[in-house]
Amino acid sequence: MEHRDKSSKLPHSTNKSAIDRFRKLQQKEISISDIFEGIITQNTAALSKGITLVESTQQKHSAKTQELIEKCLPHANKSIRIGITGVPGVGKSTFIEALGNVLIEKGKKVAVLAVDPSSTISGGSILGDKTRMESLVRSKEAFIRPSPSGNSLGGVAQKTRESIILCEAAGYDVIIIETVGVGQSETAVHSMVDFFLLLKLAGAGDELQGIKRGIIEMADAIVINKADGDNVKRAREAKNQFKKALHLYPIGENAWTPQVLTCSALTKNGIEEVWELVLNYLEISASNGYFEKNRTEQNKFWLLQTIEEQLKSSFYNHPEIKKALSDQLDAIQKHQITPFTAAKYLLDKHKNS
Amino acid sequence: MEHRDKSSKLPHSTNKSAIDRFRKLQQKEISISDIFEGIITQNTAALSKGITLVESTQQKHSAKTQELIEKCLPHANKSIRIGITGVPGVGKSTFIEALGNVLIEKGKKVAVLAVDPSSTISGGSILGDKTRMESLVRSKEAFIRPSPSGNSLGGVAQKTRESIILCEAAGYDVIIIETVGVGQSETAVHSMVDFFLLLKLAGAGDELQGIKRGIIEMADAIVINKADGDNVKRAREAKNQFKKALHLYPIGENAWTPQVLTCSALTKNGIEEVWELVLNYLEISASNGYFEKNRTEQNKFWLLQTIEEQLKSSFYNHPEIKKALSDQLDAIQKHQITPFTAAKYLLDKHKNS
Structure with missing residues (x-):
């Protein structure tokens, strides 16, 4: 009897709560380990579960x-992380499906994520309706996840960035991040991808909009979609216009000259060429060190x-400050x-509270 | 002896320090009151002294x-606060001098301030050389002050904004804020003026630059300078081009359609028309309430x-955080x-330090 360990001498209640705590710890260990093991053994259900955890807003x-x-x-x-943007109606879903299928044929695994802070309100304008990527959804080599919900772009973007890590651990070779062509979402997506692709239509008359909003400046490629049927000639003209517009911008430190292509996501014409362009980009930016450098810069950014958003949010959400402000x-x-x-006055008040 | 007041019972040293404090307080009162009295009685030396105080970085x-x-x-x-921007070489100084002289002829008092965070390094690229506004400098009705120095745009802009208040108290009817056509300075100036004027040259080929950088979007008027001699025809062509470019932008809540004018600051041609345009703008924006609303919004902005800059600066300048970051x-x-x-990790560290 003298050899019983010390814990059994504790009062019953304490002992029980200690056991409960131990069990909870065990459960937690098992659960996270399970998800992790699932993810690295390429189990899609585990990946989904992991992303659900990432997207949880529960403390x-x-x-x-x-x-x-x-x-x-x-x-x-x-x-390789590819960002794809374009205004509604430009054919993003069809394009991503066509590109995704080309990649899967080449033996790649493709994950499609999204950043759309408006999706909570609009009910998910992008990727919400998976039927728009029917063949990709059915493929075992593809993983499609709608935009996490949330009101702040910062929050939504953080969740997507974290999901990228999980998808990569699950062995996806290409991560496509879709975003809508409005607001600051494009800047956020640009800051989490290696290659940023702007999808356009011929003759949409919004050439200057892209310049105005700084999107063209971010694009590594402009792809003019729906270059099929009667539209081929107009697409070619648009291509020349965008090429001219791109000359406005100095070549970045990556030594990459942004390219303009035409394609038809419908007929699959030109999709293969888009992927070849991405590979070309990869080759250049890997060999001159820009690829690694850019990823590190993005992480630092x-x-x-995150720090600055948190500082603001904890200031403005402070109950005393709210009233005083x-x-x-x-x-x-x-x-x-x-x-x-x-x-x-407000900063002093915040400091002393 | 029983009627002496309490303070004289204090030990000599305390009493002396109390007197010193009182004297300092008195000096301070007199000094600030002097400056203030000088300012509202339109004493230029007092105004200069006041602005020097505003610009001081001493705690x-x-x-x-x-x-x-x-x-x-x-x-x-x-x-009325007018912001004026334009790339180097567009003739800002000559334009401001011409406009200032027109205003003084009309019985107005004109103050010219500047926002140029680079002036510390460059030795003052704008307004530093007052000889460029020779006739304005000599006029009693004009007050000209170069950009405050400083490395952060936030700091420089704050000082200029505070100087505006002093100039207004000194009875200046028109405050012109000059800025260089680079970086974020234009956005800062746009946020402190009632009317924002973009100065341009014909055929400079930088029409798209203004769109790209969002400057045209902010402009209440685009004025094409140096429309003289052989240049008149080209200036008229440029005017039509900019008019087209302005059609890209929806009319703001002010119901004001930005206008394009041509002028020659050298021959004084068209300067009067610029002022008429400003008056026209004032009439519209005062009658629909936008003028007041905009000033309040600017103050809130x-x-x-200021809060957000301070939050960041106190975080990043914290010695422990610097190392940890x-x-x-x-x-x-x-x-x-x-x-x-x-x-x-860093936010937790900051909270607990």
Whole structure:
């Protein structure tokens, strides 16, 4: 009897709660390990479960998510990440399906993710309706996941970025990130991909819109879709116009000259060429070191981005600040105070609270 | 002896320090009051002194500056603020001088300020050389002040915004804010003026640059300068091109359609028309309430802007964070950690320090 271990001498209740804690710990270990093992053995159900965890907004899942991502990290970073944008109606789904099928024929595994912060409100304008990529959905080599929901672009983008890591650990060779051609989503997606592709239509008359919004500046390739039937000639003309527009921009440090292609996602014409262009890009940017450098820069960018969003959010969501900010805004409206004095007052209040 | 006041019972040293404090307080009161009285009685030397105080980076001046600005505030807000931008060589100084002289002939008092964060390095690319506005400098009705120096646009812009208040309290009817056509300075100036004017040259071939950089979107008027001699025809052509470009943009809530004019700052041709355009704008935006609304929105914008800059600066300049951030960036470079985990670590560290 003298050899019983110390824990059994504890009062019953404490002992029980210790056991419960141990069980919970065990369950957690098993659960995350299970998901992780599933992911690296390319089990799609496990990958889905992992992404669901990543997308969870519940505080209690946060530590688990981090654990899972850190386990996956050494297995990640091995894909090519392609961002695809274009206004609604340009044929993004059909294009992604056509490109995805070409890749699968070449023995690649393809994951399609999305960034669309509006999807909560609109009910998912992109990838929500998987039937639009019917043949890709049926393929075992493809994994398609709609945009995570959320009101802030920062939150949605973070979840997609983390999902990329899981998909890479699950052995997907090409990760396609789709986004809608509105707002800041394109900048966010550009900051998480290796190759950024702008999908266009001929004669849409929005050539200047892309310049205005800085999208053309980000594009590694402009692909003019629906170059079929009567449209072929117009697509060729548009190609020349965009080539001219691209000359406005200096060549970046990658030494890559953005290219303009035409294709028809419907007839599959020109899709193969898009992939060849991506491979060409990869070759150049891998050999001159830009590929690695860019990924590291992107990670650093996301670090700072996340910090700054968090600083703002914890300031503005502070209950005392909320009230005080509203008072200061009133005082500004009445010309009683300068914005700089009001800012100082609020910052001091925040520091002392 | 029983009637002596309490303070004289204090030990000599305390009493002396109390007197010193009182004297300093008095000096401070007198000094700020002097400057303030000088400003509202339109004394240029006092205004210069006040702006020097505003521009001071010394911590001890900060409270004084706030006091002065708050005193001036009820006397401010009565001018029209005009932002003027354009690339180097477009003739900003000559244009501002020509416009300033037209205004002075009409009995207006004109202050010219500037925002140029690069001026510390470049030695003041704008307004630094006052000889470029010779006749304006000599006029009693004009006040010209070069850009405050500083490395951060936020800091430079804040100082200029505060100087506007002092100039308005000193009775200047028109405040012209000049900025260079590079970087984010134009956005900052746009956020502190009522009317934003983009100065252009004919045939400079940079029409698309303005669209690309979002400057045309901000402009209430585009004025094509140097429309003289052989250049008149080209200027007229450029005018038509810019008119077309402006059609790309939807009319804002102000119901104002941005206008394109030609002028010659050299021959003074068309300068009067620029001022008429500004008056026309004022009439419309005052009658529909946009003028007031815009100023309030600008103040609110600067409140949030200042808060966010301060939050970032106090985070990144924290000694512990500086070291830790550098370590986390290393870990990111080595793919040992995700940017999100690193951000969480740093934010937790900051919270607990």
